Amino acid sequence: MNETTITVVGRLVADPVIRQTYAGSNVTTFRIATNARKNRPGTGEFEDGPTSYYNISAYKSLGANAAISLHRGEPVVVTGALEVSTFDRQDGSKGSAADITARQIGHDLSWGVSGFAKVSRQSVEGGGSDPLQSAIAAYAAMASGRFASTGPGREDGTTVPYGVVDEDGVIAEVGAEVEEGAAESAA
Numbered sequence: 001m002n003e004t005t006i007t008v009v010g011r012l013v014a015d016p017v018i019r020q021t022y023a024g025s026n027v028t029t030f031r032i033a034t035n036a037r038k039n040r041p042g043t044g045e046f047e048d049g050p051t052s053y054y055n056i057s058a059y060k061s062l063g064a065n066a067a068i069s070l071h072r073g074e075p076v077v078v079t080g081a082l083e084v085s086t087f088d089r090q091d092g093s094k095g096s097a098a099d100i101t102a103r104q105i106g107h108d109l110s111w112g113v114s115g116f117a118k119v120s121r122q123s124v125e126g127g128g129s130d131p132l133q134s135a136i137a138a139y140a141a142m143a144s145g146r147f148a149s150t151g152p153g154r155e156d157g158t159t160v161p162y163g164v165v166d167e168d169g170v171i172a173e174v175g176a177e178v179e180e181g182a183a184e185s186a187a
Helices: 062-070 131-143 183-186
Strands: 004-012 015-018 026-039 046-059 077-087 094-107
Touching: 004 094, 026 062, 026 131, 046 062, 046 077, 062 094
Parallel strands: 046 094
Antiparallel strands: 004 026, 004 077, 015 026, 026 046, 077 094
């Protein structure tokens, strides 16, 4: 079966929500709104076209990182597999929904700047920590100033490991146990 790949640029309608599938894995869902700006003939002014809404689903580490990084109103770029479905409303009319299973998500940098905190994948590949806890740890380290951006210019070459954040917001060792409520206090 061929799938339709789409890239959509828009703004988050609400903060992302983490849900659990029937199989027990996490999925992050959110909605974005987008509209085309069109040049009015003769005036040179731009006007907004009709608004389109897309339901976004992101799984595994992409979903965990999106849940921590994205917030209502922020401009984003989403690439993924598009599926359009139709349904019957209670009043008998037909409706349609555009759902995207995301493969990549990022901030639209034409509107501002964004930070990046690399999360090591070694423990996840070995069956280690929860990607959501790892994203929380990376975000907490970046927010506290204890984490410098990774990349070619970074001298020590270290990354934030997949791990957990303890009650003081300190990144614990991979595999360390965290007390109840510690993840919520770090976010």
